[in-house]
Amino acid sequence: MSEMKAPERLQARPAAASPAPAADLPLYADRQKVYPKAVRGPVRRIKWAVLALCLGLYYVVPWLRWDRGSGVPDQAVLVDIANARLFFLWIELWPQEIYFLAGALILGAIALFAVSSLFGRLWCGFTCPQTVWTDLFMWVERLIEGDRVERMRLDKAPWTAAKWARKAAKHAAWLGIAAATGGAWIMYFNDAPTVTREILTGTASARVYFFFGLFTATTYVLAGWAREQVCTYMCPWPRFQAAMLDEHSLVVSYRAWRGEPRGKAKAQGVGDCVDCYACVHVCPTGIDIRDGQQLECIGCGLCIDACDQIMERLGRPKGLIAFETLSNLAASEAAVANLPPGPQRFARGMAARKAPRVIRPRTLVYAGMLSAVGLAMLTALLLRETLSVTVIHDRAPTFVRLADGGVRNGYTLKIANKTREAPTLALALDAPAGLRLTVQDPAESDAEGRPLLAARPDGLAQYRVFVTAPPGLGLRESTPVTFRLLDAGGRVAAREDSIFLGPRP
Amino acid sequence: MPTKIEKDHVTGTETTGHEWDGIKELNTPLPRWWLLVFYATIAFAVLWMILFPSLPIRGATGLTGWIAREAVVGEMQAHQARLEPMMARLRATTPGEIAADPELRAFALAGGRAAFANTCAGCHGAGGQGAPGGFPSLADDDWIWGGSLEAIRTTILHGVRNTEDERARQSQMPRFLADGLLSAAQVNDVAEYVLSLSGRAGDQAAAARGAAIYAENCASCHGERGEGNRELGAPRLSDQVWLYGGDKASVVRSIAFSRGGVMPAWQGRLDPAVINMLTVYVHALGGGE
Numbered sequence: 164m165s166e167m168k169a170p171e172r173l174q175a176r177p178a179a180a181s182p183a184p185a186a187d188l189p190l191y192a193d194r195q196k197v198y199p200k201a202v203r204g205p206v207r208r209i210k211w212a213v214l215a216l217c218l219g220l221y222y223v224v225p226w227l228r229w230d231r232g233s234g235v236p237d238q239a240v241l242v243d244i245a246n247a248r249l250f251f252l253w254i255e256l257w258p259q260e261i262y263f264l265a266g267a268l269i270l271g272a273i274a275l276f277a278v279s280s281l282f283g284r285l286w287c288g289f290t291c292p293q294t295v296w297t298d299l300f301m302w303v304e305r306l307i308e309g310d311r312v313e314r315m316r317l318d319k320a321p322w323t324a325a326k327w328a329r330k331a332a333k334h335a336a337w338l339g340i341a342a343a344t345g346g347a348w349i350m351y352f353n354d355a356p357t358v359t360r361e362i363l364t365g366t367a368s369a370r371v372y373f374f375f376g377l378f379t380a381t382t383y384v385l386a387g388w389a390r391e392q393v394c395t396y397m398c399p400w401p402r403f404q405a406a407m408l409d410e411h412s413l414v415v416s417y418r419a420w421r422g423e424p425r426g427k428a429k430a431q432g433v434g435d436c437v438d439c440y441a442c443v444h445v446c447p448t449g450i451d452i453r454d455g456q457q458l459e460c461i462g463c464g465l466c467i468d469a470c471d472q473i474m475e476r477l478g479r480p481k482g483l484i485a486f487e488t489l490s491n492l493a494a495s496e497a498a499v500a501n502l503p504p505g506p507q508r509f510a511r512g513m514a515a516r517k518a519p520r521v522i523r524p525r526t527l528v529y530a531g532m533l534s535a536v537g538l539a540m541l542t543a544l545l546l547r548e549t550l551s552v553t554v555i556h557d558r559a560p561t562f563v564r565l566a567d568g569g570v571r572n573g574y575t576l577k578i579a580n581k582t583r584e585a586p587t588l589a590l591a592l593d594a595p596a597g598l599r600l601t602v603q604d605p606a607e608s609d610a611e612g613r614p615l616l617a618a619r620p621d622g623l624a625q626y627r628v629f630v631t632a633p634p635g636l637g638l639r640e641s642t643p644v645t646f647r648l649l650d651a652g653g654r655v656a657a658r659e660d661s662i663f664l665g666p667r668p
Numbered sequence: 669m670p671t672k673i674e675k676d677h678v679t680g681t682e683t684t685g686h687e688w689d690g691i692k693e694l695n696t697p698l699p700r701w702w703l704l705v706f707y708a709t710i711a712f713a714v715l716w717m718i719l720f721p722s723l724p725i726r727g728a729t730g731l732t733g734w735i736a737r738e739a740v741v742g743e744m745q746a747h748q749a750r751l752e753p754m755m756a757r758l759r760a761t762t763p764g765e766i767a768a769d770p771e772l773r774a775f776a777l778a779g780g781r782a783a784f785a786n787t788c789a790g791c792h793g794a795g796g797q798g799a800p801g802g803f804p805s806l807a808d809d810d811w812i813w814g815g816s817l818e819a820i821r822t823t824i825l826h827g828v829r830n831t832e833d834e835r836a837r838q839s840q841m842p843r844f845l846a847d848g849l850l851s852a853a854q855v856n857d858v859a860e861y862v863l864s865l866s867g868r869a870g871d872q873a874a875a876a877r878g879a880a881i882y883a884e885n886c887a888s889c890h891g892e893r894g895e896g897n898r899e900l901g902a903p904r905l906s907d908q909v910w911l912y913g914g915d916k917a918s919v920v921r922s923i924a925f926s927r928g929g930v931m932p933a934w935q936g937r938l939d940p941a942v943i944n945m946l947t948v949y950v951h952a953l954g955g956g957e
Contacts, residue, residue: 191700389701396699560797563954566810566907573807573954603952629954634908 197449200311204468225350277529279407283414284462296386345378391448442466568634603627758941780949802929815957833933839901845924865894
């Protein structure tokens with residue numbers, strides 16, 4: 164198992180038999196095109212289901228409606244960049260609350276670590292958009308150009324009209340899917356029905372067309388042409404996901420202790436692997452899983468389905484390739500040491516396996532982090548203020564000396580109102596007796612003489628406020644004061660601490 | 669040149685021949701498409717240099733003729749054009765009407781803030797707090813030439829003590845000591861009297877002697893009780909705000925040698941709409957009357 168062989172396509176072009184002078188080394192490696200074969204089986208069925216679910220969510224979500232009243236977008240999930248609002252079902256976030264999005268991304272990252280440490284590259288093999296769209300594009304390719312062998316033959320064939328027609332049909336279908344993908348992405352940032360109509364009638368803005376084109380092009384190139392090159396050369400995740408995995412993580416593995424030595428089905432004294440290359444032919448990244456764990460393996464498990472089919476046909480137990488932990492592989496390997504191939508070796512090897520250890524320090528840490536961040540986000544969401552006031556003390560000048568020897572401080576009050584109502588709030592000041600509060604902007608007063616400030620519905624209202632100390636009050640350089648906003652019932656709707664500054668006494 | 673190129677027995681790949689502390693590097697070539705992308709970026713850079721000004725040579729503007737400065741000027745002009753309807757309204761209204769109209773007022777405060785930072789803050793400070801040495805605070809409630817919207821507008825339009833505008837605010841206090849109008853002792857006495865107007869005299873006898881001198885020489889402009897006169901631009905002497913410092917030495921110096929700052933006239937330099945915006949903004953700094 165320790166002997167890892169790089170897959171063919173990673174090797175330099177003409178591999179000279181003996182050490183060659185550096186000048187003869189090729190500058191680049193030719194890409195070996197991968198022609199994955201169709202396969203059936205439980206893993207493939209799960210992959211189809213995940214694909215349908217992911218694509219379904221992606222395409223359907225922008226069309227879901229959510230009534231928020233008149234004058235407000237009724238799209239359930241919408242990033243409204245022009246108005247600086249993020250709508251998610253009943254939640255409406257302002258730009259300063261973007262930490263909720265950051266929190267969601269952190270949750271996603273920790274969940275990814277946790278899942279990887281338990282089940283290996285589930286994300287890469289099943290849910291990553293690159294995998295999902297590549298799978299979809301390959302499915303289309305198979306419909307139009309046929310399966311592995313037919314495609315290989317077609318690529319080698321001369322360019323006849325029939326070949327042109329097939330290739331054109333394939334790329335047209337790909338571009339169609341890519342356009343739908345790029346279009347759906349735009350819909351998360353614009354009202355879906357409106358922007359769809361605009362795109363179709365040619366009335367959308369240049370910006371919409373640009374991003375529509377950009378995401379159409381990236382989908383077409385990445386899923387149609389680049390495919391496994393994205394995972395092998397572009398994506399950083401395969402590089403460091405190994406840090407999440409350990410010997411107890413389930414990874415797609417070839418049970419070499421059972422398969423080796425390879426040989427013909429009817430040969431004597433050989434293992435279960437008949438060297439049929441079914442696992443290699445179905446692999447979307449074109450590797451041989453029997454070479455052991457490798458960077459290129461995205462953990463999709465299609466080789467498991469392929470091998471199981473062969474084993475079934477040969478009447479041998481399934482699971483020569485399986486989701487297996489490295490510790491079990493080592494245990495089986497040790498248990499069957501020096502045993503000849505045969506039913507006894509299989510039984511001994513399988514008996515040495517243990518159930519995967521789910522509870523490990525690593526998973527506990529991930530679970531702890533996951534619940535801590537999740538709890539923090541839930542708390543933040545529940546305690547989220549819908550009305551808040553920010554008091555900005557003037558910086559220049561910090562205070563103004565008045566003709567009578569008094570001192571005045573200027574403040575800017577910003578009332579952020581995240582609701583659709585427009586409450587009128589009375590402004591009260593908690594400060595040493597003698598300090599006088601005035602609002603510069605014309606404002607009415609309530610029965611107790613407190614100025615009444617109007618909050619803007621779903622917006623920010625700004626007021627200039629002055630606090631004046633008459634001469635001889637004997638205040639220190641800095642005096643804490645508190646501004647309170649009282650609603651119609653006299654309850655404190657929002658409050659903010661500030662200071663009153665004066666000359667050194 | 670690397671000398672020890674060998675085949676790595678694990679991967680079957682050749683090494684680069686470099687070795688660091690026993691660590692060897694495999695020679696794994698890039699995929700061809702990656703190399704092509706690299707070449708494409710080089711081609712892009714060359715194309716960019718041909719199309720856009722890239723060389724520090726006069727006249728090397730590139731085939732497109734695009735120049736950053738012209739683009740900025742164009743954008744600023746477009747911005748001005750967008751503001752023009754509002755500016756036209758501001759030009760046609762008085763500061764009083766602007767202050768009463770919430771929409772115009774909000775626009776004028778924002779525009780006035782920017783214009784103030786551009787043209788006024790150099791002397792009067794970023795928040796209109798003024799600066800020592802004759803740059804009055806615009807945020808307090810003490811005005812030499814008046815703090816009403818109209819008075820502020822007049823001061824901005826014509827300036828103070830400048831020679832370029834006939835209607836500039838003019839005032840000239842005599843140099844009482846330098847021109848021999850008062851003796852040094854008399855200046856000292858009248859300074860004590862002036863300090864006594866805000867209750868800060870140190871020498872009551874001198875202040876008493878100074879009262880007569882004050883009545884004869886100063887009261888005509890600064891008022892019987894130092895209340896000042898905005899028509900003449902004579903500051904109030906009975907309050908706590910001192911343009912050139914309120915300690916005795918400063919007061920003595922002001923009497924002896926006279927002091928007065930100069931402010932340029934902004935009419936003709938600034939758009940009338942901007943002057944209206946500045947008026948409303950300065951009025952709203954806190955001291956407007």
